[in-house]
Amino acid sequence: PEDVxxxxxxxxxxxxxxxxxxxxxNFEIFDSANGTAGDAxxxxxxxxxxxxxxxxxxxxxxxxxxxxxDLFEGTETFSYTISDSSLxxxxxxxxxxxMTVNIxxxxxxxxxxxxxxxxxxxxxxxxxxxxxxxxxxxxGNATFRVTTVNGTAVGYAT
Numbered sequence: 001p002e003d004v005x006x007x008x009x010x011x012x013x014x015x016x017x018x019x020x021x022x023x024x025x026n027f028e029i030f031d032s033a034n035g036t037a038g039d040a041x042x043x044x045x046x047x048x049x050x051x052x053x054x055x056x057x058x059x060x061x062x063x064x065x066x067x068x069x070d071l072f073e074g075t076e077t078f079s080y081t082i083s084d085s086s087l088x089x090x091x092x093x094x095x096x097x098x099m100t101v102n103i104x105x106x107x108x109x110x111x112x113x114x115x116x117x118x119x120x121x122x123x124x125x126x127x128x129x130x131x132x133x134x135x136x137x138x139x140g141n142a143t144f145r146v147t148t149v150n151g152t153a154v155g156y157a158t
Contacts (some may be wrong), residue, residue: 002106003068003121009059011051011082035077037103039130042066042078051082066103109136137157 043065051060062080079100114130131146148155 001104002066002099004066004112005068006063007063008063009080009101010059010061012059014058022138035079036074037076037078037101039067040067041073041076041103064101068106070107071105072108073105077101078103106135109138109142111138111142147158150155 044062051062077100079098081098110133112134113133114132118127118129120127
């Protein structure tokens with residue numbers, strides 16, 4: 001959530017052979033496309049960070065600070081990309097090489113379906129679908145539109 005403050009992103013080298021020794025290597029972490037989050041929404045430790053994995057060290061961290069503002073923004077995203085800046089370790093595979101962070105807005109009230117799926121028998125006739133306040137509070141009544149979309153089942157108007 002937006003009010004998390006700061007958090008660490010783990011970057012690890014995983015080897016199928018636990019005896020494998022990680023060489024001294026630097027990787028570049030690029031603050032890639034902001035997505036829907038802008039510079040005012042988060043502060044990475046740096047816009048370009050070099051991560052060093054010394055012999056025997058297989059994990060390091062990037063610290064990111066999230067700005068808790070008072071704006072109604074919805075969920076915003078930004079991402080990081082990792083690469084071998086020296087191009088000297090061609091045997092390393094980056095999977096995944098892009099990591100996306102979702103900043104979930106904590107302002108306002110969010111209303112949504114209580115469950116993402118309902119399983120019913122055809123003979124049930126009518127299904128009640130629960131809509132809940134997922135975050136915040138309502139000050140009075142709320143009116144919203146719900147639209148059905150046919151999947152493998154086809155609906156009909158009554």
